[in-house]
Amino acid sequence: MAVQERASAAAAVQPPVTERITVLAWLKHNLFSTWYNSLLTILVGYLLYLVLVPVFRWAVLDATVSGDSKEACDFAGACWTLVKVRFGQYVYGLYPEDQRWRVNLALAIAAVAMVPLFLERFRHRLTYAVGLVLVYPLVGYTLFYGGWLGLPVVETPRWGGLFLTLVIAGVGITASFPLGILLALGRRSEMPVIRSLCVAFIELVRGVPLVTILFMASVMLPLFLPAGVNFDKLMRALVGVALFSAAYMAEVVRGGLQAIPKGQYEAAMALGLGYWQMTGLIVLPQALRLVIPGIVNTFIGLFKDTSLVTIIGLFDLLGMAKLIVTDPRWLGLAAESYIFAAFGFWIFCYAMSRYSQHVERRLSAGERR
């Protein structure tokens, strides 16, 4: 604190220093500027040393990666052999080994297809994104499920691991975003029927835990459906997750809608724009960029919540991590397994967070109210 105050006070008087600062000068300025800052630096440094060194020892220095069974590990450190040997299951679940290329291919197609979304020059990004969201699920489903083009069928219970996590999160995100926007618009609608329906849905879904919804979807839905109608378990989970996060998304978007001044609506109407034109061209572009942090927060929450599908017997990344360590040959390696799963979740959530920061920076460049 003291350091910051000092720095800003100095900056107010003097022009900013632009020449390169040496490492020593930086250390002196930021870590050892006063005696108590020096003390804090040393204390914090010592605590970090106490914690990080053993962790680093365990995870890196004393860890074992070689071999292909638990016996290869000496247990002084982490036994990453487990992760190495079972890597395929962490990623693909019980998907047949000789068919895994289909998952890779579909994910590669997704990665390539998403490239234009990052090109600043590309004018029709939004149209393209909508098209992608509509077309890609068909491509993905065809490849994943098969039974087509001579591809053997792989039933959804065999889908698992990181792959399943990505499927659920991907479908959840792409379905809940538009659905949430519609719910938010509906909640502000002037038509009482639509408004009450939206309010009822949002409040109902937000008021119960996701686990409950997943349970109801998997246990109770079949009771209501006519006999013989078999609704895929994964499908039910997807619907549950999408509806659940749509309710949250709706509230985030509503916050953005409320921040748009009345004058914007009036100007749009006075120009002759209809409701959907006004909403799509004037209101949403402003409202959504105001709530990007909230939207991404919801997405990240959804990504991690996908792990709750273990409860209804689907094995996502976390589910696989749990399943793998119940194998008698790998007993006692829960830490390694869970740490690896956590790392997998973290990579994707962090990537989303970084991407949202990039979008925010790009959108705020140049324009201010």
Add this chain to the structure above:
Amino acid sequence: MTGASGEPIIIMRDVHKWFGEFHVLKGINLEVGKSQKVVVCGPSGSGKSTMIRCINRLEEHQRGEIIVDGIELTSDVKNVEAIRREVGMVFQSFNLFPHLTVLENLILAPMWVRRTPRKEAEELAMSLLERVKIPEQAHKYPGQLSGGQQQRVAIARALCMKPKIMLFDEPTSALDPEMVKEVLDVMIELANEGMTMVVVTHEMGFAKSVADFVVFMDDGEIVEVAPPSVFFTSPKSDRTKLFLSQILEH
């Protein structure tokens, strides 16, 4: 009620409006002929904004009729949209779209409402920006312009729809004094080109030089309608006299 010549382009007959229990417009009768300029003035809260916002149905009237360019304003969405295409509006607080550049602000409605091709819309937009004397700002965002510049962009944006009628609701009251003139100059030029204009303003200089007649409103009623020469020298009603003495003092 007014001296409109030929077929009036705006007709308001016995227009009433309530905000809940509150009677805002109490039987407004007004006719505006093609190319006429009308200045509306009156004390705060007298219903000036509400009245002109009824003309493009930003507010809904509950009794009486409003006919704009031969189309009656009813709850029929088609009629409302048709009228809004013919009527441009400029607001006190500019209401530019902050997420779009000046040029994008201008071409949006022509492209989406009139289905004008982008190139044509851009050419029209640039020629209008020339007219309001800020073509060099075309690629900036509204937040980067001064108040006077923003209001001129707002006028150009309304003109892009090639409206037959322009409504102005206190277009200069949110501006710093030194910027008022640049906006009034644009409006005077527009008036000289023959645009039909209804202007709510307290700029009496503008009223004197441009208006065909001045409408004085008080408490939801039109109290007096007169050409500026008569209005400012020999107003009939006491309420008008009081109002004039108040604003001319400042």
